[in-house]
Amino acid sequence: MKEKILPHLVCLCLLSFAGVLAAATSFAWFAKLGGETEKHIDGEIGLRSYFYDGDGTEERPYEIVLPVHFYNLCRLQNLGIFPEKKYFQIGHYFDGLENSPSCLNLEGNKVGYLDMQSFSSSREVLPIGSENTPFVGHFNGNGIPITNLKVTGYPEDIGVFGYISYQGYVEGLVCEDLEIHSKGYNSNPSDQSNLLFSADIDDIFNSAHYLANDTNLTLYRYEFGSFEANNLKHTNGINGTTIVNINDPANLSGDIYNKAYFAPVFPNVLNDRFTYSWISSSSLINTTNVIDINNDGAGDSVIAFDLTALKNSSDFNSGGDMQADARISLIASTEVDNYIFSRVIQSYTIEFYSNGDTYSGDGSRGIMSASIFCDYVDNGAAGDRNTHYHHGNNIGFLAGHLDGSMKRCYVYNGKFTFNQVDFTPIMTESDTGLIGQISKSVINSIDPDLGLTTNGDVGIMNFSRIYSLIRNDVTLEDGTNVLACGRQMPSGSNSYINYVSYDPYINQETFGSFAKYMRHDNPAVGDYHYIVKTGTDMTSYIDSGYPIDRQSQIKSDFNRVDFLWNNIIEDEENIDRGLGVFKIVTAYNAEAISGEYGNYMLNNIDESVIINGSAKTKVYFSTAELDHTISGNAWDYPFPATSLPSYSDINSFDYPFSRDYNYMFELNLEDMAKAGTNNYMYNTDSSFLANYLYLKLINKYGAHITPGNPRFGFMFLNDQNERLTSLSSYMPVNKPGAKHNYNGKYYPDKSIVFHIDNPNGANVSVVGRNDDITIYRNDVNSSAAVTALYSMKSSFSNVDYNDANRYFTYDVESGATSTKTVNISNMDKDDGKLYGHIFKLPPGDYCLGARSGTAHIYFLAVQGQTDATVGDKTMANMGNSIEFCNFLTQTPTLANYPSSLEISDITFKANFNSGIAREYYVKTKNDKGVNCLWLDFTDLPDEFVTYLMTYSPTKTACYIQNTRYQDLNIFFRTS
Numbered sequence: 009m010k011e012k013i014l015p016h017l018v019c020l021c022l023l024s025f026a027g028v029l030a031a032a033t034s035f036a037w038f039a040k041l042g043g044e045t046e047k048h049i050d051g052e053i054g055l056r057s058y059f060y061d062g063d064g065t066e067e068r069p070y071e072i073v074l075p076v077h078f079y080n081l082c083r084l085q086n087l088g089i090f091p092e093k094k095y096f097q098i099g100h101y102f103d104g105l106e107n108s109p110s111c112l113n114l115e116g117n118k119v120g121y122l123d124m125q126s127f128s129s130s131r132e133v134l135p136i137g138s139e140n141t142p143f144v145g146h147f148n149g150n151g152i153p154i155t156n157l158k159v160t161g162y163p164e165d166i167g168v169f170g171y172i173s174y175q176g177y178v179e180g181l182v183c184e185d186l187e188i189h190s191k192g193y194n195s196n197p198s199d200q201s202n203l204l205f206s207a208d209i210d211d212i213f214n215s216a217h218y219l220a221n222d223t224n225l226t227l228y229r230y231e232f233g234s235f236e237a238n239n240l241k242h243t244n245g246i247n248g249t250t251i252v253n254i255n256d257p258a259n260l261s262g263d264i265y266n267k268a269y270f271a272p273v274f275p276n277v278l279n280d281r282f283t284y285s286w287i288s289s290s291s292l293i294n295t296t297n298v299i300d301i302n303n304d305g306a307g308d309s310v311i312a313f314d315l316t317a318l319k320n321s322s323d324f325n326s327g328g329d330m331q332a333d334a335r336i337s338l339i340a341s342t343e344v345d346n347y348i349f350s351r352v353i354q355s356y357t358i359e360f361y362s363n364g365d366t367y368s369g370d371g372s373r374g375i376m377s378a379s380i381f382c383d384y385v386d387n388g389a390a391g392d393r394n395t396h397y398h399h400g401n402n403i404g405f406l407a408g409h410l411d412g413s414m415k416r417c418y419v420y421n422g423k424f425t426f427n428q429v430d431f432t433p434i435m436t437e438s439d440t441g442l443i444g445q446i447s448k449s450v451i452n453s454i455d456p457d458l459g460l461t462t463n464g465d466v467g468i469m470n471f472s473r474i475y476s477l478i479r480n481d482v483t484l485e486d487g488t489n490v491l492a493c494g495r496q497m498p499s500g501s502n503s504y505i506n507y508v509s510y511d512p513y514i515n516q517e518t519f520g521s522f523a524k525y526m527r528h529d530n531p532a533v534g535d536y537h538y539i540v541k542t543g544t545d546m547t548s549y550i551d552s553g554y555p556i557d558r559q560s561q562i563k564s565d566f567n568r569v570d571f572l573w574n575n576i577i578e579d580e581e582n583i584d585r586g587l588g589v590f591k592i593v594t595a596y597n598a599e600a601i602s603g604e605y606g607n608y609m610l611n612n613i614d615e616s617v618i619i620n621g622s623a624k625t626k627v628y629f630s631t632a633e634l635d636h637t638i639s640g641n642a643w644d645y646p647f648p649a650t651s652l653p654s655y656s657d658i659n660s661f662d663y664p665f666s667r668d669y670n671y672m673f674e675l676n677l678e679d680m681a682k683a684g685t686n687n688y689m690y691n692t693d694s695s696f697l698a699n700y701l702y703l704k705l706i707n708k709y710g711a712h713i714t715p716g717n718p719r720f721g722f723m724f725l726n727d728q729n730e731r732l733t734s735l736s737s738y739m740p741v742n743k744p745g746a747k748h749n750y751n752g753k754y755y756p757d758k759s760i761v762f763h764i765d766n767p768n769g770a771n772v773s774v775v776g777r778n779d780d781i782t783i784y785r786n787d788v789n790s791s792a793a794v795t796a797l798y799s800m801k802s803s804f805s806n807v808d809y810n811d812a813n814r815y816f817t818y819d820v821e822s823g824a825t826s827t828k829t830v831n832i833s834n835m836d837k838d839d840g841k842l843y844g845h846i847f848k849l850p851p852g853d854y855c856l857g858a859r860s861g862t863a864h865i866y867f868l869a870v871q872g873q874t875d876a877t878v879g880d881k882t883m884a885n886m887g888n889s890i891e892f893c894n895f896l897t898q899t900p901t902l903a904n905y906p907s908s909l910e911i912s913d914i915t916f917k918a919n920f921n922s923g924i925a926r927e928y929y930v931k932t933k934n935d936k937g938v939n940c941l942w943l944d945f946t947d948l949p950d951e952f953v954t955y956l957m958t959y960s961p962t963k964t965a966c967y968i969q970n971t972r973y974q975d976l977n978i979f980f981r982t983s
Contacts (some may be wrong), residue, residue, distance in 0.1 A: 037408045055268070058084065060100055069095035069148070073111050075127045078154070082134045086348055093175060096120055097148040108902055109150050120151045120902040128158035128187070135161045135170030139287055140175035140341040140350030142411075151905025158187040162349055165408030166190050167444060174290050174447075174888055176412035182900045186405055187423040207554045218448065219282065219340050222275035223354045227380065228301075230267040235301060236850075239273075240356055254360075255315055255376040261298040267311035269299050272311075272338050279727035282340045289411045289447055290334035291317045292360060311336070318376060323884035324362050330884040332360045333449045337399070352399040357385040362884075402444030405930075406893065411447040413888045416841060416906050420896040425927040438825040441916045441930060442893055451889035454915055455940045467589030467870040469760070470726045474586045475618050475737035477518040478526070478569050479510060482742075487525060501854050508566065509537040521583050525594075527570040538570050567620040576750050576761075589870055591763045592616075592739070593755045594854070616758075623734040623868075625677045627775055627844045628815055629688070629722055631700055632670035634780070635663050643667060643780075643801070650814060652827045656696040662704055670801060672815040673697070674830075675844070677733050679820045687721035692824030704846050705771055706872050722844060723773060723869055735775065735842065738864040741857045744784055744794045753788040759857040760865065761786060764849055766873055772847040772854075775867035776802050780859035781845075799859050800845035842866060895941070897934040912939045914964055935965075942967045 058080035060073035072078050077552045081096060099109025102118055110118040137143030147169075157168065157342070165171045166188055172178060227249060240249060251268060253259065259267040270293070274284040288294065294314035297307040317332075324330045335357050341350040360378045383397040402408040405419045419442060442554055445675035446452050507529070519526075525794040530535035571577065575590040579585050635641055641663070653660070675688050683690070692698055698715045701790035705713040705720060713720045724732045744756035755761050764770045773779055781802045784794035814829035844867075855866065898904075912932040931942040943966070966973045 042402040059096075062095075062097075064094035064096075066095050066146070069097040069146075071100045072098045072122065073100050074114075075122065075124050078122065078124060078157075079127050079131060079133055082136050082159075085136050085143060086134045086138065086143055088348065090141075090143075090145055092144065094145045095148075096145060096541070097152050098152045098154070098180075109152065111152060121155055123155050124158070125156040128156055132160040133158060133166065135159055135166050137169055137171045137173070137176070138165060138348075138350050139171055139337060139339045139352055140285060140348055142171050142176070142287060143169055143178075144173045144175040146180070147181065148176045149178075149182055150902075151180045151182055151900075152902050153182045153184045153420075153900045154186075155184045157183060157185075160189045160191065161408075162191055164351060164399055165402045165444065167404045167407040169407040169410075171409045172407055172412040172414065174288075174411040174449075175652075178407070178413070178417060178906070179415045181295065181406060181414075181417040182420075182905060183405065183418070183422070184420045184900055185423075186419055188403060188405060188424060189399065189425040189618050190403055190427070203945040218275045220275060222273075222277075223338055223340075224273045224275055225336060225338065225354065225356050225382075226271045228269050228271060232671070235269075235336070240380055241354070245851075249380040250377065251380075252377045253375055254313055254378055255318070262314070263314055263316040263319060264296045264298050265315060266299045267883065269301075269310040269312045270336065274338070282342050285339045285341065286311065287337050287339060288334060288439070290332070290449060292332060292334040292886075293336055293358065313378065315376070318360060318362075318885055319420075319888060321884050324360075330362045332884045332886055333447075334358045334360070335397075335447075355397065355399060357381045357383055357397065370432045374711055389477055404442055404444035406442050408444040409447075410443050410445070410450060410890060411888065413450070413892045414443070414893055416892045417442075417932075418894055418896050418900060418909060418911070420898070420900050422930045423927060424930070442895070443890070446890060447886065447888070449883065449886055451883075451885050451891075453889070453891040454893050464906070466723065466725070467873050468586075468726060469588050469590045469763075469868040470735070471618055471739050471866055472588060472620075472732075472735050474522075475569060475620050476515065477586060478515060478522050478618075479519070479620070480513050480515050482766060491877050494630070507539045507541055509539050510566070511537050514538060521585050522569075522577075525571050525575055525577050526573055533790050540566065544606075566783075569618045571616040573616065573884075574748070576755060588868075589873060590760050590868055591755075593757055593759050593761055618737055618739050619864075620737045623733045623736040624842050627675045627677065627724075627735075627842045629673040629675055629844045630670055630801050631666065631672075631799045631845075633666045633845065633847070635667070636782075636798065638663060641667065650829050652694055652696045652816065652825070654695075656699045656815060656825075660696070661700055671697075671700075672843075673816050673818050673825070675722065675818065676820070677724060680731050680733070682820045687719060687723045688820070689721035689818060689823075689825075690719075690885070692716065692721070692818065692825050693823050694825035694827075697825055701846075704848050706769060706848065719871070722846065723871060724867075725869075732867075736868045738776065738866045740778075740864055743782075743860055744786075744855055744857045747786075747791050747793070749791075754786075754791050755788065756784075756786060756794050756855055757785075759855040761853070761855045762868075762870065763853050764851045764870065764873065766897050767851055769848065769850045769874070770872035771854075772849055772863070772872065773844065773867075773869040774800060774847070775842050775844045776863055776865045777842055778803055779861040779863040781863045781865070782857060782859040783847055783849065784855045784856045784857060786853045794855055796859070797849075797854075798847055800843070800847070802843040802863060895930070895932045897932045897939055910934060912941065912964075914939060914941050914966075916941065916966075938965055940965045940967060944969060 059070040059077050062068045062070040064070050070077075070081075070696075072081060078098075084090065089420035097109070099111055101107065101109050108120070110120060111122045113119050113123065124133065136147075154168075159166065159168055161170060168181065168183060168186070168188075169176075169178060224239055227238045228235040229238065229251070230236075238249060251265075259265055270288045272284070275282075288311075292314060293311060295309060296312045296314065297309045299308060299310050299312060301308045301310065302304060318324050321332070324332055336356055337352045337356075338354040339350050340353050341348055343349075358378055360376060362376055403424065406414065406417050406424045422441075442454065456542050485850050509529070526538050527540075528538050571592070571594050573594055575594045577585070577587070577594065578590075579587045587930055634643055649669050652671070673689070682690070689697060689701060692701075692715065701721060702712050702715065707713055707719065726732050739760070742761060744759040747754040747756045762772075772783065777804065780799040782799040783797045786794045787796055814831050816829055817826040818824075856868070857863070892906070895914055896909055897912050898910040900909055912934075914932065927941055928945040931944075933942075935939055941964075
């Protein structure tokens with residue numbers, strides 16, 4: 009929703025098109041069609057005719073029959089002439105509606121294509137739509153190929169369509185020999201009119217320019233009798249700025265939430281060359297005049313929540329935890345040579361949530377809430393929620409940025425050209441090659457890693473984070489990073505003598521999410537001290553002030569958090585404890601305990617603790633796995649794994665191979681920043697390791713994840729979707745014991761339980777140490793004992809394991825994996841190192857524990873889950889989608905559209921560094937039954953990254969500079 013349209017644009021339009029129209033009247037088709045010319049005067053805007061026919065209504069769309077008509081659409085759209093929905097189509101039904109529409113060539117003959125060669129070579133054809141002038145109309149290409157089209161634009165949204173609004177709909181667009189040309193940033197920032205396009209303001213938060221510094225969005229909430237302002241810039245917090253009960257009838261006027269509204273704040277500069285506007289990516293944010301700001305009885309025009317679409321969405325009201333997103337973008341625009349240029353200078357994400365368990369069985373309304381986040385990519389202040397969204401340069405063939413819908417649109421042979429001489433270079437941010445950026449709210453069927461499907465993939469439990477939510481770290485005088493001691497519990501009872509309060513070191517901001525589960529010395533809720541069991545008589549230590557030389561004896565006990573007995577600890581509605589899809593099952597020995605404090609399990613809590621220790625920055629990834637489903641199977645290490653095989657295939661990893669051999673790879677958490685957003689080993693050069701991980705890893709659709717994909721390899725993220733650099737806290741787990749009924753379900757004590765609901769299964773990544781860590785099958789509907797399934801090796805204390813003192817190295821940057829092991833003497837015993845492993849499991853209920861003794865669990869992740877920690881709500885279908893969009897492997901014709909077109913089923917994501925090539929070609933063809941994608945550069949970039957995705961992995965190949973790559977996920981680097 010735009011704030012305003014500049015009133016002088018129509019005049020500019022008439023001036024700009026005078027020459028074009030004069031030229032158009034000399035085309036032969038006017039004379040050839042004779043009197044029929046007079047019948048087609050409806051394609052008018054203002055006083056001039058810019059289209060062949062039509063009035064822009066659904067019944068009579070504006071018709072694009074000649075190249076000049078397409079050019080006119082681009083220019084008029086850029087000038088803001090179409091702020092409301094209009095309808096456009098390529099072709100005219102010259103012979104009646106029963107036949108296909110046609111275009112005209114310059115000789116006036118009917119043809120089944122629209123050849124843009126004459127305009128592409130003589131004029132700049134602009135992208136249709138920008139942030140300042142979004143395309144809100146309906147465009148139907150009717151499958152008529154547009155040939156030899158060259159689209160030229162500046163940052164930021166570039167394609168045949170620049171920016172398609174959530175109100176926009178594009179179908180039937182087919183292009184052949186398409187060129188998308190981005191000039192880059194103007195290299196003369198001293199020119200005020202072009203300063204908007206200087207690379208100097210690419211980072212909107214570090215720029216000194218007033219466009220960035222003096223722009224923000226303010227939320228006004230009705231509190232204490234008036235509207236109070238909240239500046240949303242840089243005030244994210246973990247939960248953002250949250251508004252609850254947005255659909256409370258007391259806060260509604262119709263479908264508008266009238267207890268809050270937004271107001272953009274723009275620079276106030278004398279003789280400012282820029283004009284400003286705002287735009288919404290969704291109907292959930294709209295302009296309304298029902299809110300009375302001044303209490304004068306009259307409504308004022310403001311930006312507010314419009315709940316109409318949420319109320320009418322069957323997805324959002326389905327009863328599950330659903331999410332719908334919107335984005336408010338603040339725009340600066342300027343006019344140069346009759347062009348209106350625009351740029352996003354600030355944006356804000358608004359996430360709407362439905363809380364599934366608040367819905368009743370009869371489908372009545374549940375509670376809706378919203379959180380607002382200021383978009384930025386950098387790390388920000390501690391505890392901030394970064395959206396990791398920066399608009400950047402969105403370049404695609406069909407569209408630069410899609411918030412609306414696009415269906416049955418295709419490209420055959422394309423060319424990207426960048427960075428005109430005398431312009432500052434830009435980098436591409438093309439997500440699919442076809443579309444530069446697809447809104448998260450668009451249901452996306454052309455790329456399974458984008459849009460809706462990025463939510464609910466990974467559930468994470470990181471005990472270091474959970475521990476920090478409860479207790480603060482304190483560095484002692486001797487430099488050891490342990491928690492200082494608290495006070496001893498009152499004397500006079502043996503039950504108290506070995507317990508210490510850690511009240512002074514509670515994390516006051518976040519411990520409350522665990523308060524009801526923490527052990528304390530007073531059963532009166534809200535009136536107690538939190539305590540830990542030390543296992544040592546503390547009297548002498550209390551009296552002596554805990555001398556440093558004695559701290560080592562009690563360090564591990566002071567660094568623990570004890571939980572109450574007989575509980576299932578899990579995340580709850582509106583409470584994120586960092587548990588993800590996992591649940592902690594505390595001990596259940598209640599029968600042996602009596603007395604007031606006995607009820608709190610003071611003496612029987614050992615299996616229900618989180619313990620903090622020294623930070624560990626290395627994990628040794630282990631390939632060994634023991635299959636307990638095979639009768640008589642047991643660990644056996646007859647041969648040392650001293651070198652990596654030079655060859656492997658899918659038969660290399662069956663049992664007993666994975667039982668008898670263990671290949672360990674050293675992973676340094678402190679190096680992960682070098683991998684960007686990629687997982688460990690995503691780019692390994694070892695075919696052995698690549699094949700092993702390929703067979704292990706699956707995405708949420710059950711398909712293999714291939715090398716080069718950011719999700720290939722071993723993942724190390726926290727539940728805030730940020731990199732982990734160390735692990736220090738763990739929870740001891742035992743072999744699962746007796747099962748107990750909890751809310752009608754049976755769970756074994758001393759374990760961690762989880763559920764995989766994805767019908768395709770999922771991966772479980774574990775980091776821990778001590779006893780073998782084991783996955784058990786658990787029937788939650790039965791009291792029957794759990795069944796051991798698979799184990800990983802998480803200690804090497806037995807010297808009989810010949811490969812226990814060897815590991816392979818992996819280089820995060822180059823992907824180089826050593827072929828010979830590093831041999832160190834101190835790895836033949838368990839000296840505190842952490843071990844990691846990936847299990848592949850089918851759907852079902854599981855628990856994780858030790859095989860026989862006690863194991864220490866530091867980190868857990870479920871990858872490929874359908875509802876998980878990172879993006880834990882499912883995106884609701886709000887009506888916009890992209891589907892049946894593809895590259896073609898044959899020359900398109902109107903006769904073949906749509907069912908007979910030969911599609912490639914290939915899409916790709918491309919990114920460059922700042923030394924990008926000035927042009928590259930994207931071609932597709934079918935070669936002996938294999939669909940092939942060609943990428944050819946005229947001058948190679950320093951670095952180019954592409955991820956190829958397909959639905960036919962055995963029938964697809966990629967050629968980059970004539971080199972064939974069979975893998976579908978490719979990291980291509982030239983230097």
